[in-house]
Amino acid sequence: MALIGNTEFYKGIGEIPFEGKESDNPLAFKYYNPEQVVAGKTMRDHLRFAVAYWHTFCGVGADPFGPGTQNFPWDNFSDPLDAAKAKADAAFEFITKMGFDYFCFHDFDLVREGSTFSESEKRLSSIVDYIKEKKAASGVKLLWGTANCFSHPRYMNGAATNPDFNVLARAGGQIKLALDATMALDGENYVFWGGREGYMSLLNTDMKRELDHMGRFLATARDYARKQGFKGTFFIEPKPMEPMKHQYDFDAATVVGFLHQYGLQDDFKLNLEVNHATLASHTMQHEMEVAAAHGMLGSIDANRGDYQNGWDTDQFPNNITEVTEAMLTFLKAGGLQGGGINFDAKIRRNSTDLDDVFHAHIGGADTFARALLIADKIITSSPYNELREKRYQSFDSGKGKEYELGKLDMTDLYEIAKSNGELELQSGKQELFENIVNQYI
Ligand code: XLS
């Protein structure tokens, strides 16, 4: 195969226009209108959509029962750099046609890992040079980079939490290179998803020691990047299980505690993923509320699970109620801190047409755009905010206010309880809140 640089991979599909909800054109946005202003900002600036290199340009749809079903032309090159360049061409063509501003990658999504560490280092630096040119020519930016420290067999017992120091050091070397690549491509953030940082069995695991190693490892990575001048935010991506039985970054609350325990709270925020939230028996809105409460709502990996299955199916978002609830929290928190909305989602194994990946991203973007519009309407034109604030009005003045200011002690509470007598019940009005959300959908 020759022809790198001017092959069109997604033939017959042009730039995806915004046509509005009356349009019947399947290859048009119905709600995502990048320049439309909502709550003081354009949709483009609120949502900052990113395409995930690993799913869209690497994932061929293999599952435990059979091989992949996608035939990516760029996988047919035997030379790893030719393959990587063709893949980058396809990636930038796709992202540009979607009209999105960002992409995200793992180191070895960009180019096949070499048979030695030095060979991998060489390959990475060549493909980074090539992608630099693609970035400059297209205006597409890097939302975040990361390292794949979970696929190779050497990481089967973890990377930063591996019981073998030499595996930890190998992960350190790899992540140094991934940080270098991210910085070379002006990456705005860097992500740590703890692929196999967890355990399969507690019987062979020293949990405290592994957690200490992970805390030190993240601090070491941060110190290196900061010294090189990296100004972006580091994100931890919580997930409760899969591939390990238990992952240490279980959920948002666990990660917030961990970051404070190891002095990482000023440099790290959270990258929250919808399907990871549901695996942890939470809603996405719950995870976002926890992160926002701690000033750590950094970024979102957009996808969805399956209500009937208990694993990370990474389907494209289309549940409007789920996303609307999340966007209520998003707007209340003032948006994301440094991050964006990365489609960490894959088309189904039996979606094998060229246009399927376009339908997937169009649907995902429209779901978020529509949810943003609905959430904004709920906040600005419905009694939602007022009702919520009213539940807390006893803290706005008098003794309640004094309590919030730390002016009351236990005997003060005792005196108030005694003089109040029995109290009237205050309804939580849950069904009314639910109806308001549905009314605006
Ligand atoms: C896997 C994770 C992964 C991270 C990046 O479940 O979501 O895709 O986002 O390593």
Ligand code: NI
């Ligand atoms: Ni993810």
Ligand code: NI
């Ligand atoms: Ni995931």
